[in-house]
Amino acid sequence: MHLTYLSVIFFLFLLINFTTQDTSVISFQPSSISIVTGENKSVNIRLLKSDLTSPISLEFLYDGKLDNIHGYINSIPNITFTNETIDDRSQFITITGRRPGHLVLTAQSSQINISSLVDFLLIDIARSHVLNIFIQIVGWIYFLAWSVSFYPQIILNFRRRSVIGLNFDFLSLNILGHTSYAVFNIVLYTSSKVQQQYFAQHPHGVLPVLLNDVIFSGHAVFACSVTIIQSLIYERGNQRVSYVARALGAVGVVFLLISTIISLSHHLPTLTLLYFFSYVKLAITILKYCPQAWMNYKRKSTEGWSIGNILLDFTGGVFSLLQMFLLSSNYNDWTSIFGSPTKLGLGLLTILFDILFITQHYVLYRPNLQYTKRINMSNNEFNDKTSIISMKA
Template sequence: MGFLQFVSALFGWIYTLCWSLSFYPQGLLNIKKKSTAGTTVDFPFLNILGFAAYLVYTCAMYWSPVIRHQYALRNKGYSPTVALNDVAFAAHAVVLTAILNTQYFMPWLWGFERAPGARPTRPMAAAFTGSLALVGLVIVVVAAQPADADPRTAWAWLDVIYVISYVKVAMTVIKYAPQLRYNWQNRSTEGWSISQILLDFTGGVLSLAQLGIDSYLQHDWSGVYGNPVKFLLSNVSIIYDVCFIAQHYVLFSDRGKGAKSGERERLLERGDEDNERLD
C-alpha cells in the first residue's frame, strides 16, 4: 500500500469515527436533561430517511455486481469510490438515528415528558413523503425499460440508486434548517449539542479529503462527479456546521453574561410553542 492509499484509508476511518460519534452527544444530552426541549423533531425525523437511503446507496455501490457494472459503463470503466467505511458508517447511522427518534416519538420509553412541538412540521413531512414517492416512480420507470436497453443511455437500476442517493442529499440540505431557525428565534443554542456539530465538521472535512485523494489516485475526477452524494454531503454538512458553530460561539454565546437558567428555559418553551403554531 502506497502512502496516499494509506492516508486515504486513515482519513476514511477517522471520518467514519467522527461522524459515527456525532450521533451520541445529542441523545446523551437529552437523557441528562430528561427532555428533548431545545431541539426540533424535524432533524431526527428526516435523518432516519436520509441515512436509510445512504445505506441502500453505499451497499449497492460496494456490493452489487449490476450497479458496479453499470457505473463502470458510464464512468470510463472505473469502479465507484464508495469504500467499506462508508457502508459501516451508514449502517451505524441508521441504528443510532432510529434510537434517537424514539426519544421524540416515544418519550415514555426514556421517562421523558413529551416536549411541545414533538411532531414534524408539515413542510418536512411533505418532503419525507414526496421523497418516497419519487423513488417509487423511478423504480416503475426502470422496470418498464426493455430488457436489452443500454444502461449507458437508457434508464437503468443505477439511476434508481442515484435517485436514492439524492434523497439523502435532499434530507441533509433541509434537515438542519429548522434547528438553525429555532436557534435564531430563541437567540440560544441551549439544548442543542455543539459536540455533535464539531464531530460532524471534522468528519465532513476528512470525507472530502478522502474523496479527492481517491480520485487523484485514479488519475480521473469522475470519482468526484461519479460519486456526487459523498461530495455534496460533505460540503453541505460543512456549511451548516459553520453556521451552528457561529451561533454557539459567536452570535448567541452567553458565557460570562450570567444568563439565568429560568430565562433560558422560558426562551426554549416559547420557541417550542412557535414550532407548534407552524404545524
C-alpha cells in the same frame, strides 16, 4: 411516520437487490483487485458452462475494446478451455499494472455468449500502496467522527431526560435521508451489475463507495432510530413534526417508490435509481438543518442542541472530502470526484451548516453570554424595584 419511512425504503432496498441478479457464464476469482504500477497479481478464471462439447477460446476486452489502447495493464494472451480434464475449466491469468487508473476487463467468445454486465474483473492500479493505506485511515477517521457525532446528542437527551431544543423536523428528515443513503451505498458496494453500470459511465473511474461508507450509513440509521425513540419517551413539550416536514417526507418516499417500480419494469437503469436515492439524501441534507438553525435563531439559544455533535460532524465532513481528493490523486482520476455527487455534496454542505451552528453556539448565542444577559436582566429588575420603593418612601 418514521417507521413507515424505514419500512417502505427497506422494501425498496429488497426490490433493488432482486433486480441485480444475473446468471454468469465465466467467473473471475477474485472479481476485483487492487495493485500498484509494476505489481503482478494472479486471477483465476473459471468456466461455469457444464455441457462443454468443444474447446472454448476467450479473448479479453479492455473497457469493452479489443485493443489495449490505454495500457493500464499488460495485454493478456487468449486462453482456451477444453473438456480433457476438469482442471481445464479453471485457468490463471497474470495482471501486471503499468500506469495509474481503473480498468474493466471482460472477455468474448464465438462459442458462448458472455454478458459483460456480470462476467468482468475490476482492476484498480494505484501509484502507491502507502497512499492507499493512508486513504483507508482517512476514511475510517471520518467514519468514526461522523458515527460518534450522533452520540453527544443522544447522551445530552439522556442526561436531561428531555428533547426540548431538538427540532423534530430535523429528526424526521434525518432518518429518511440516512436510510436513502444506506440503500445507495450498500447496493453500489455489493452489486457487481450496478458497479458495471457505473464503470460504463466512468470507464477509468474509481468506485466512490468504500466499506466505511457502507458501515457508516447503516450505523447512522441505527443512531437516528435511537434518537427518535428518545423523542417519544422523554419530555418534549409541545414539539411535533410539522406538516411541511411530513409532506416533504411523503414526497420523497413516493418518488422513490415510483422510481423503483419503473426500474423493475426495465425502463430505468438500477444505477440511475440509486442516484435518485442519493439525490433524496442530498436534498434532505440541504433542508434538514434549516429547521434547527431557525429554532436556535428564534430561541436565541442552542440549549438542547449538542455542539459536540456539530464539531464531530465538521471533522467528518473535512476528512470525507480529503479522502475523495486523495483517491483521485492516487488513481489519476479527478473525474471520479463527481462520480458520487452525494458524497461530495454531503461533505460541502455539512461543513457549511456546521460553521453556521458553531457561529450560533460560540458567537451569537454562547451560553456564558446568555447567562450574563439573564444576570443583567435580574439586576435591572432589582434596581427598578428598589427605585420604586425609594419613591414610595
